Amino acid sequence: MNESSIRGISSPVTGMALYFRTPFPEDNIFLRVMAIRSPPAFIFFKYSYALFLYTTPYIAYSILLSGIYIFALKAGRKIRAGKLPLYPAPRKRADLSLVAGEAHHPRKQRPSETPRWLVIPERGLFTGIAMVGAVGSGKTANCMYPFAEQILAYRDEDYRGADKEDPIYYARHTVMKAQAEQQRQSSGEQAGEDQRTTAKEIALDH
Numbered sequence: 750m751n752e753s754s755i756r757g758i759s760s761p762v763t764g765m766a767l768y769f770r771t772p773f774p775e776d777n778i779f780l781r782v783m784a785i786r787s788p789p790a791f792i793f794f795k796y797s798y799a800l801f802l803y804t805t806p807y808i809a810y811s812i813l814l815s816g817i818y819i820f821a822l823k824a825g826r827k828i829r830a831g832k833l834p835l836y837p838a839p840r841k842r843a844d845l846s847l848v849a850g851e852a853h854h855p856r857k858q859r860p861s862e863t864p865r866w867l868v869i870p871e872r873g874l875f876t877g878i879a880m881v882g883a884v885g886s887g888k889t890a891n892c893m894y895p896f897a898e899q900i901l902a903y904r905d906e907d908y909r910g911a912d913k914e915d916p917i918y919y920a921r922h923t924v925m926k927a928q929a930e931q932q933r934q935s936s937g938e939q940a941g942e943d944q945r946t947t948a949k950e951i952a953l954d955h
Contacts, residue, residue, distance in 0.1 A: 756810045763810075764803030773798050830860035837866065839902035845871040847899055849878075874900075889931075897927065 773795050774780060784791040833851060847869040854861045869878075878896070880888045 756807065756814060759810050760803060760807035763806035767802045767806070768799065771802075829862060831862045831864050833864050833866065837868075839899045840905060842903060845874070845900070845903050847874060847878075847896055849896075894928070 775784075775795075780791065780794070783794070837846075837848065849867045849869055852861070852865050852867040853859075878892075880892045882888045
């Protein structure tokens with residue numbers, strides 16, 4: 750028997766007991782005056798009183814049972830981390846999307862019993878993604894390259910040559926080119942700094 754069943758049975762029983770134990774006080778002098786001067790108002794109060802005899806226990810049982818469930822039954826419950834579903838391969842996705850990681854518990858720092866992939870749909874990719882972190886924290890290796898590989902691997906069979914056996918050949922090839930270009934730019938910037946430093950040293954010597 751669940752919480753709703755207990756509440757649904759207990760509320761009418763309690764309301765019926767209150768109806769016979771504490772009936773509407775029609776003998777009250779003020780209510781008699783109201784019945785003479787304003788019969789509709791008297792009838793309204795009379796039936797409202799009977800209605801509240803049933804609805805008030807229903808609300809009280811809801812609060813009581815919810816409190817017992819939250820603080821007593823659920824307090825000592827151990828959370829077991831669930832198993833993630835299979836990773837959606839970029840090449841087999843029906844729509845363009847980006848898997849950014851795993852979605853954990855929405856409000857607490859603990860694993861979820863029903864984990865899922867955190868998926869950014871195609872519409873969300875038009876706004877751009879900001880990756881923030883210190884130098885060397887892995888923004889490029891763990892975010893930019895995997896994200897680019899997912900995007901470029903989507904429906905890559907429409908563009909890759911028939912002689913390429915690797916299903917994500919162009920995705921990997923493009924990522925490798927981007928890595929090489931970044932390394933080349935980094936090397937060029939470092940060489941430029943070395944040249945400027947040497948020029949300053951020569952100028953100081955003269």
